[in-house]
Amino acid sequence: MFAMHLIFIPLQEHALQELRRVLPEPGVVSTDPDELWGYAQSVYTQLPGRPHSIVVHARSTDDVVKVVNISRRFLVPIVPCSGGTSLEGNLSAPESPSICIDLSGMDCILEINEADADVVLQPGVTWTRLNEILKEKNIPLFFPLDPAPSAAIGGMIATGCSGTNAVRYGTARAEWILNVTVVLPSGEVIKTRQRARKSSAGFDLTKLFIGSEGTLGIITEATIRLAPLLPTRVAVVQFPDVRQATEAVCDFMTQIDRGVRVHATECAELLDSVLMKGLNMASPDEGWSEKDTLFLKFQGSPSAIHETSEVVKTVCGKHGGTGYRLAHGETEAEKLWDLRRHAFLHAAALRPGARGWAMDVCVPVSKLPDLIYAAKEDITALNMIAPIGGHIGDGNFHALVLYQGAEEMNLVEEITSRIVHKAIALGGTCTGEHGVGTRKRHFLPIELGQGTVNVMTSIKRTIDPHNLFNPGKLYPDGHA
C-alpha cells in the first residue's frame, strides 16, 4: 500500500474545460456571474436560490447534444431554459453544480406550411413573435396558446401551457403540438412523430414531453398547428357573486337558449371584486363597479358574434348579470382586453410596496365557486390580500397573493397549500397551467395517488437513469 496524493478538481471544472473545447466560439459557454444567477431565476419570480455553474447558449440541436454528452460524462445536471417565464421554480439551479442550456437563441421559424396550417420552428420562438410574423406575412393563421407574452415554444410545451384562449382551443396537451425533436439524456436525438395531423401509430411520445418540464428530454424543434384567425369581439358583464357568474358561464357554454347554441366563445375570464377594486385604484377614471366581472371574447363573422352576444346577454341576465357591454370596435375591444391582460399588474396597487405571488389551480368548472369561496375565507383568515381571477371557462383559478418581505413567504405557502388541498378535494389539480417545478412536487402524490406518481418516476428513471435532466423538479422527493 502507498499513499495517493490527488489534486481534487471538481467535475464541473472538467465539464467546463470540455465544453470550451467542443464549443470554442466566443460567448457560447459562459461563467459570467450575472448570467449564472440570471438564468437560475424566472423573469416573474425572483426566488432566493443559487446560481448555475455554467451557461451554454445553444445554437443548434448539435450544440445541445454536445452539452448533454458532456453532462453525462461528468455527471453535471442540465437545466434547459427558453423564454424564462416559469412561475414555480422550474429553472432554478439544483443543489449540485449545474449547466443551464439557454435555448432562447434558437429562435428560427424553419417552415410555414400555410395550406396545412402548421409551422416548424425552434424552441426559442415566442408565441407573440410567431403571431406577429404570420401577420406581417399576411397569413390568416395564428397559434392560439397564449401564456406570458415572452413565453417561448420550448418552455410552453415543456410546461403543458395554455392561457386565456383555452376555452375554445384547449391546451398544449391537445393536438397543437404535432411533433417535437428531442435530445434525450443518452445524447440520442429523436423526432416523436411526423407532420400529419392525425396518427394512430401507438401511444404518442410527443405527449410524454408535454409537461415533463425538461426532465425527460430537451426540445430543440417542434411542429405546431395553427388556427384560422377569426374576427374577435370583447364583452364585459358584472355579477352579484362568483356563483352566479360561474353558473352563467356553464349555462351559455353548454345549454340551449332560444334554439341557438353558443359555440363562438373564445375566452371567459373572471376578475373578482377585489381585482376590480385594484383596477379602479390603478385607473380611477374607469369607475368600474367593484363586482365579480366576466370579460368575454367571441369569434366569428359579424352576424355570428352578434347572435352569440345576444344569447350570452340573455343568459347572463337570468343569472343576475348587469351592465352587459359588447365593445363597439377594435379600439374599445383592445382597451377592455388590456384591462384583463394587465389586471394582476394593476392589482399591486391594493397593497403598495407589496410583491405578488401568482399561483394557480384548476377544478371542474362547476366547482369553481366552492373553491373561490373557500380561498377567500382562507385569505381573510390569514389577514392577507389576494385578488382572484381565472380562466373561468376551464375552471382555472389564479390568485395573486400580495406579500411583503421574505417573512411573509410562509403565509404565501400556507394560502397556496390550503387552496391546492381544496382544489384536489373538489376533483381538481394543483396546477392548471403553471407547472410543478420545485414548489408543487409534494402535492403530486395527494393529487394523483402514489401509484400514478410511481409510473411517472419509473419512466423518468428509464429515460434518465442518472437523473441529470432538471433534477429536483416535478417528481416528489424520494423519487427520481
Next chain:
Amino acid sequence: MFAMHLIFIPLQEHALQELRRVLPEPGVVSTDPDELWGYAQSVYTQLPGRPHSIVVHARSTDDVVKVVNISRRFLVPIVPCSGGTSLEGNLSAPESPSICIDLSGMDCILEINEADADVVLQPGVTWTRLNEILKEKNIPLFFPLDPAPSAAIGGMIATGCSGTNAVRYGTARAEWILNVTVVLPSGEVIKTRQRARKSSAGFDLTKLFIGSEGTLGIITEATIRLAPLLPTRVAVVQFPDVRQATEAVCDFMTQIDRGVRVHATECAELLDSVLMKGLNMASPDEGWSEKDTLFLKFQGSPSAIHETSEVVKTVCGKHGGTGYRLAHGETEAEKLWDLRRHAFLHAAALRPGARGWAMDVCVPVSKLPDLIYAAKEDITALNMIAPIGGHIGDGNFHALVLYQGAEEMNLVEEITSRIVHKAIALGGTCTGEHGVGTRKRHFLPIELGQGTVNVMTSIKRTIDPHNLFNPGKLYPDGHA
C-alpha cells in the same frame, strides 16, 4: 441422483383452475370454443389466426385485477377486448396460450356531470349508446369521436380513435379523455388524473394509454368530455379531380373569403369516383355523377350554417366544384349522410363476391392528392379494385381493397405496403385511426425512427417487464 417423473401440466391449466377458483360465478370464465375463437377476431376482419385459451367476462375493475394477477403468476398473456371492432389484428391471440378479458359487460355510465360537460363511464359503453342515452335524458351534449358504431370507449381510447368529426373535434389524443383508471401489469390500479379539464401537473399519463392498444394497461374506467350538440346540415359537391377537391378544402378551412372565415365545418369527407360508381351500382336510382365528391357537414345556428355554406359554395366553385347542394331538411341530410356512412359497404358491388380490406394512412392535408394519385397507380398496376375515401379535412386516407380468396391477401399486403411507404415519404403515418395491431408493426421504425421506437419499447418493458399485456402487438418484432 435419481430420476424425476413429472406430469406436465401446462401453465394455462393452472391459470384456468385459479381463475375458476377466484371467479366462480357461472359464465364468467369460459373455455367455450366458439368464444375462444370469437374473441380472437374483430367483427370486421375475420383474420386467420388461433383461438384464445380462456375468455373471462369481467364485471369490475376488481375482476380485472384478479385476472392480471393470475396472468402474472402463471405467465399467461392477456388480450383485452371491448367493442371488438379493430381492423389491424389488435385482438388476435398471441402464439402462446392467452386469456382474453372481455370488457363489453362493463357498460355502465357511472356519472353524468352536465354542468361540466363530462361523463364517467366503464370501457364497454359504445359511443353510439352514450349519445343515445344523453338524447333520451334531454341533455344537449354529445361525445364527438365517431369510429365504427359498435366501438366501445375502452378500445376507442386504446386505439387513439377518431372518425368523421375529427376535422372540428380532433381525436382521442386531444382533450376528450380527462382520465383513465387502468389496471397495470403489476396488478396495481391507478387513475391517471382528476376530473378538471386542464392540468399542468407533469406529463399526462392518460396520454400514455391512448393508442397503447392494451400493451401497457387495461382501461376499466374513464372520464370523458362532451361537446354541445349543435344543429347540423349536410352538403355535397363534386369535383373534376382529387387535387381540386383537396385544394378547395384547404382553402375554405384556413383562408379568408369575402371577409368571412369558415369555422363551422364539422366534417369534410372525400369519396373518389370509384366509390361513387359503387354507390350508383348499389342504388342506381340516385344517378350520381361518378366524380370525386365531397360530403360536408356544417354546424351552428341556421344563419351561421347559411353563411358558411355560401362561402364554401363559392370557394368550391373557384376550384371547379359543381352541383353544390345543401340538404334542405333533416330527412334529406340524413339520407345524404347515410350514403357517406355506408359508402364502403355499397362499394362491395364493384366486385361481386369479393371481400373488402379496409386500410388507412394519414398525411398532411396538402399532400393528400399526391398520395391518392400514387395509390391509384399502384392499384391499377396490381390489377385490383380499391375505392378510396377519406376524412379529407384531416388528410386521413382510406382504401377498401377488394379481394377474393386467401391467395389475393398478398396483393392486399402489397398495396398496403406501397401506400404506407408513400404516406411516410410525404410526412405521414402508417395509420391515421385504425391502429398498429399485428399488421403495421414493421412500419414503425420507418415512420418514427429506431430511436423513437426504442423509447416506446423501453417504456413498455418498464411497465410490463414480462410482456404479458397484448404481446405481439404494436411494437416491432425484436422489441418488447
